[in-house]
Amino acid sequence: MSNRPAISEEAIVLRGPLVTGFTDEEFFQFCQDNRDLRVERTADHEIIFMLPAGFLSSSASAEVVRQLSNWNVANRLGRVGESSAAYVLPDKATLSPDASWFSQANWARVPTELRNKFLPICPEFVVEVKSPSDRISTLQAKMEQWLSNGAQLGFLLDVETETAWVYRAGQPAEELHGYDQELDAAPVLPGFRLDLQPLREE
Structure with a gap:
């Protein structure tokens, strides 16, 4: 599989030695200096500026984080991140689900001095929510990139069409329709089931 990253046709991409030569620290500072922008970096260190999410997709993302956080507080098995968290992956891309x-074992691998920066790990579980400017094919490629970098489980959600894709390491993606159901995250997150009903737009 190519390590070329998923880039939306609608995204603005910066290329050239000035930006591709950024160290991880310089890229982190670049993001701090441009806090109002949604920024990721490809495996080739190209910088991607993504369009802002619409309200409905943003609200759906917040609901996912809420459910995930509630489960994590009860179980205390790890750490939860929202869309401003970024990860420096083994293929050198920096992505933000x-x-x-x-x-907790993955957290223990992060040096103390990097814990308030972009983390040099791949999360075991990620969720991507389609925004109006996203293409499903782009997000599907991104989900495959998460898996190829070590993620064990991923949910891709298209709230507008009430479609969900479940990605498990070593298995084909499963496509599900209708948000009158729950997505089971076991065994990666034992006991966590994402309830899709609150994501529906009535």
Whole structure:
């Protein structure tokens, strides 16, 4: 599988030695200096500026984080991140899922001095929520990139069409329709089931 990252046709991409030569620290500072922008970085260190999410997709992402956080508080098995958390992956891309979870063991691998920066780990579980500017094919490629970098489980959600894809390491993606159901995250997150009903737009 190619390590070329998923880039939306609608995204603005910066290329060239000035930006591709950024160290991880310089890229982190670049993001701090541009806090109002949604920024990711490809495996080739190209910088991607993504369009802002619409309200409905943003609200859906917040609901996912809420459910995931409630489960994590009860179980205390790891850490939860929302869309401002970013991960420096083994293929050198820096990506920010809409929601993420990683184990305490994974957290222990992060040096103390990097814990308030972009984490040099891949979360075990990620969720991507389609925004109006996203293409499903782009997000599907991104989900495969998460898995190829070590994620064990991922949910891709298209709230507008009430479609969900479940990605498990080593298995084909499962496509599900209708948000009158729950997505089972076991065994990666034992006991966590994402209730899709609150994501529906009545």
